[in-house]
Amino acid sequence: MSIKPEPALYQAALRVHVADSVAVALRDLAEGEQVFALTLRDAVPQGHKFALADLASGEVVVKYGQPIGRTSRAIAAGEHVHSHNLSTALAGELAYQAQAKSAAVSGLSGQAPRWQGYVRADGRAATRNEVWILPTVGCVGMTAEQIAREAQVRHHGRLDGVHAFAHPHGCSQLGDDLAGTRAALAGLAANPNAAGVLLLGLGCESNQLDVLLEAVPESARGKLRFLSSQSAGDELAEAGRMIDDLADAAAAAHREDLPLSALTVGLKCGGSDGFSGLTANPLLGRFSDALCAAGGSAVLTEIPEIFGAEQALLERAVSREVFDAGADLVNRFKRYYLDQGLPVSENPSPGNLAGGITTLEEKSLGAVQKAGSAPLAHVVGYGEQAGQGGVTLLESPGNDAVSSTALAAAGATLVLFTTGRGTPLGFPVPTIKVASNHALALAKPHWVDFDAAQAFDDGKSATDAAFMERVLSIASGEKTASERAGQRAIAIWKRGVTL
Numbered sequence: 001m002s003i004k005p006e007p008a009l010y011q012a013a014l015r016v017h018v019a020d021s022v023a024v025a026l027r028d029l030a031e032g033e034q035v036f037a038l039t040l041r042d043a044v045p046q047g048h049k050f051a052l053a054d055l056a057s058g059e060v061v062v063k064y065g066q067p068i069g070r071t072s073r074a075i076a077a078g079e080h081v082h083s084h085n086l087s088t089a090l091a092g093e094l095a096y097q098a099q100a101k102s103a104a105v106s107g108l109s110g111q112a113p114r115w116q117g118y119v120r121a122d123g124r125a126a127t128r129n130e131v132w133i134l135p136t137v138g139c140v141g142m143t144a145e146q147i148a149r150e151a152q153v154r155h156h157g158r159l160d161g162v163h164a165f166a167h168p169h170g171c172s173q174l175g176d177d178l179a180g181t182r183a184a185l186a187g188l189a190a191n192p193n194a195a196g197v198l199l200l201g202l203g204c205e206s207n208q209l210d211v212l213l214e215a216v217p218e219s220a221r222g223k224l225r226f227l228s229s230q231s232a233g234d235e236l237a238e239a240g241r242m243i244d245d246l247a248d249a250a251a252a253a254h255r256e257d258l259p260l261s262a263l264t265v266g267l268k269c270g271g272s273d274g275f276s277g278l279t280a281n282p283l284l285g286r287f288s289d290a291l292c293a294a295g296g297s298a299v300l301t302e303i304p305e306i307f308g309a310e311q312a313l314l315e316r317a318v319s320r321e322v323f324d325a326g327a328d329l330v331n332r333f334k335r336y337y338l339d340q341g342l343p344v345s346e347n348p349s350p351g352n353l354a355g356g357i358t359t360l361e362e363k364s365l366g367a368v369q370k371a372g373s374a375p376l377a378h379v380v381g382y383g384e385q386a387g388q389g390g391v392t393l394l395e396s397p398g399n400d401a402v403s404s405t406a407l408a409a410a411g412a413t414l415v416l417f418t419t420g421r422g423t424p425l426g427f428p429v430p431t432i433k434v435a436s437n438h439a440l441a442l443a444k445p446h447w448v449d450f451d452a453a454q455a456f457d458d459g460k461s462a463t464d465a466a467f468m469e470r471v472l473s474i475a476s477g478e479k480t481a482s483e484r485a486g487q488r489a490i491a492i493w494k495r496g497v498t499l
Helices: 138-154 175-191 209-215 219-222 235-250 280-293 310-314 320-339 350-354 358-369 398-408 438-443 450-456 460-477
Strands: 022-025 049-051 060-063 066-071 114-119 131-137 162-163 194-202 226-230 256-259 262-269 299-302 376-380 392-396 414-419 431-435
Touching: 022 060, 066 358, 114 460, 131 138, 131 175, 131 235, 138 162, 138 194, 138 235, 162 358, 175 194, 175 209, 175 219, 175 310, 175 398, 194 219, 194 235, 194 280, 194 350, 194 398, 219 226, 226 235, 256 262, 262 280, 262 358, 262 398, 280 299, 280 358, 280 392, 280 414, 280 431, 310 320, 320 376, 350 431, 398 414, 414 460, 431 438, 431 450, 438 450, 450 460
Parallel strands: 131 162, 131 194, 194 226, 262 299, 262 414, 299 392, 376 392, 414 431
Antiparallel strands: 022 049, 060 066, 114 256
16 A cells, blocks of 8 residues: 555645635644744644735635635634635526636656456446346345345355445335436446346336336346346345356456556545645546546546536536536536525535635535546536546535445446545445545555555655556456455435435
């Protein structure tokens, strides 16, 4: 693992952009300490901000060179800037204006990196060779898990794994809510990492097997088996035989040498802190630029966590059609909040606040860095398949489990997950946890796969090279921390009434 053995002795603070009116503490700073020729008026925790000059009440505060909100009272130079004196300026829907702005991406110098993966019949590449069991309804979720446990014993060593993904949905749903559950499961069934899939139904649920089968992309239907438990005699025995057939077919696949362009990677942040936008998310952005420049695909989601930073992302759209689709998606998500009587700015989380993030604008400006500066090439709805090449903007909320599941359903075969606070949970495809700070990486080596804060010590170029090597090693079969711990789960975006 690329985790430093000891914390670096960081410099005191960082001004991210020349236009910024605040700086970020890179370690805990004491009241009265001298930083940037200022005497701090307050203690400033690591990851938090302090004012670089006097700020009037109602004045725009700038970080990353962009507005992150307005002061709620006058703030003196050297004073701690956080939720007690800084407020969001976000309101509702906006009319976005397309402007000519090309996306510039950085390619890789030297020989292009390669990895070892599985090529599927539809031409897509997989990072794992597994059999998945997807229940249509929560009533057979535990049955699916029992079938998977028993099959894992029988086929240990032949495959990368046999896994069941239980969930509580599929019954008592109507309309768009039911359609969303069906779309997510259909997308998961099509993921290249699943060499074979058993769709396990009960029989009486709203999410009927025949309709779900029609929702699976036609190119993926050949690897499916399906079983209605109420119609089967011994559903465990019948399911076991189906899994054995799928495993026999999957075991014939072998890894082969593939270019970087064959990867489709999901981009995710969760439990962010004040370092996330300084270390981990920019690291993913540079990786995304290299991936997309090579012809690969990156998928960005968590739509509520781009509010306040969407204009710059939309300006990278490859066409007016893509720009309009992205703008509509952002406004549609804002309307989703407003229709519930909730403000669009009801974010950051308590953990984000504790880590130094104050407003949604600040969180979003850090979060969108995961997609680097690559072209915005596609915009797709929840449960739909990501486009090939460039960045795809995917409809999904910010919730870790829901959005990571959506990334897998869109076709991502790896998820790059940055975090400043930490989380053990993993998802259907290998989930690479990238710590934004040394303290987390040192405290939770059983959660974390890479320490992005080493960029403070080794520089960006060396860190980028180490990260590329780590990602491709995991793509080629090395297990992530969450895989080693058996942490794999899905969550489906629940909307609408429950009957």
